[in-house]
Amino acid sequence: MMTLEHYNYWVVIFLMMAGFYILIDSNNLIKKIIGLNIFQTSVFMLYISLGKVAGGTAPIAAEGIKTYSNPLPHVLILTAIVVGIATTSLALALVIRIKESYDTVQENEILELDQIADEGPQA
């Protein structure tokens, strides 16, 4: 049945879009970073769903097992997870510095402060 076969992919796309919505809609910088994390993890799930083989086991060679799941998406996603945590930690460090400079992490207030700084103090 097509619905059940593609249920995996559709839920992953829903999670992707939910993360994307959090990213573009939230005002708070930290919530944006969390939305980015949700987006990343849902993409990982998509890749790993592609690599599963019916009747296969984990790709660790053992006696008497004929079918293995595809190890290549696993390697790719391992690298992607670690790069994701590196990006997240750098983003959080930037947010801490923004908080110290602007005293706020709400995006609209930061843009207002930038606008005031650009136009100069209204005489």
Added chain:
Amino acid sequence: MTFIIDALSWVFLMLGCFLGISGAVGIFQFKEFYSRVHAASVTDTLCVFFIMAGLVLQSGFTLVTVKLVLAVALLWFTSPVASHALIHAAYLTGLKPKLTTTRKEAAKRGQS
């Protein structure tokens, strides 16, 4: 013999599931923070024990049993400490448990 072990493992797994569900229901139904944490801590300790005991009976005398026993030991060491940390932090920041009677009232009633 295997039937008894099988039935016993079923009983344990069902008990574990019931305790997990009751813990989850308790988190929503209790009105007070300390009761909610107690409900959650039941899930961490007793529910895990029953489910792992059911799985140990299912897998017999293999390496998997040793690993399951070690996992339960680890969870029994750390989960109560986590609940303690949560409640200690709540108490230190000022959230006091809501008791039905305070000690002053109980002393007054005992005396009068």
Added chain:
Amino acid sequence: MSNINLLIDIVLLTMLVFTTVAIIRLRSLFAIVMLSGVYSLLSANIFVILDAVDVAFTEAAVGAGISTVLMLATIGITGYEQKKRRNHNWIAPLTVVLITGAVLVYGTLDMPAFTNPNDPIHLHVAPRYINDSPTEIGIPNMVTSVLASYRGYDTMGEVIVVFAALIGVLSLLGIREKSSAPLHAEPPARPILQVMAKFMIPYIILFSLYVQFHGDFGPGGGFQAGVIFSVAIILYTLTFSQQDAMALVPPRVLKRFAAIGVLIYGGTGVVSMFKGGNFLDYNVLVDDPLHGQHYGILIIEFGVGLTVACVMMLIFFAFISRGDKNP
């Protein structure tokens, strides 16, 4: 997929959907960070159901562990609540998201059947790795053999990315060492937590070494081991104090070890070039190519574990030492 696996998969995915909807609707940042930890743990479970045990290990350690700790450290500095804003236009982002989602769903209608062994993805490169890895590399874990040997360049790039993130965080935040406050205060400030931490930390470190060197035979490897090792030190920092942890693992030593880890990885490649092979060609490291592969994988995984452990500890120290300036 067998029926019970499919059922567990569907239930876990549904729980993920509910968690994400809760993250969208909540305002308290603390609850959102905790829910993102729950999200990572649920996705680690999904990875186990989909036979990706190495990936599940890494996602649980990194996503539900380190990521949650770093985010909690950040919201400790920036504040726990979001402010409400007036004239919040949510129609435009929702439209963009719906259109993108519809296009993606239209794209998946063309995809091959889920878990079919005859999908094109399983027919070209993967059989070569699955069939030849036991004879060419000789270690049971095929993910490690592909990660460390067949695609060793990518893993070197990954280690360098982690090191670059460390350089970025250190240039942005820096680590400030506190000179005040006594170490090992008597009586202990939090007796239950400290006793339990003292009991658990040796086993956590032992487990991280087990994961590091057992990555050839089961799920594991350098990244997971590095993260678990740093978690032991993070536990020590949280239950004792920052000064205790920095006295135990001084940051200047950690910085040097992080660089040495990357050097070990690149150095293995250069050594194999000196011995006559290509860069990162482990066959020429010793006389027997199979043993050469084993040695090469062992050494580079050690380099990876060393770098990742030091980087995670240093990033954590950088985050919490910043928190003292902003009480």
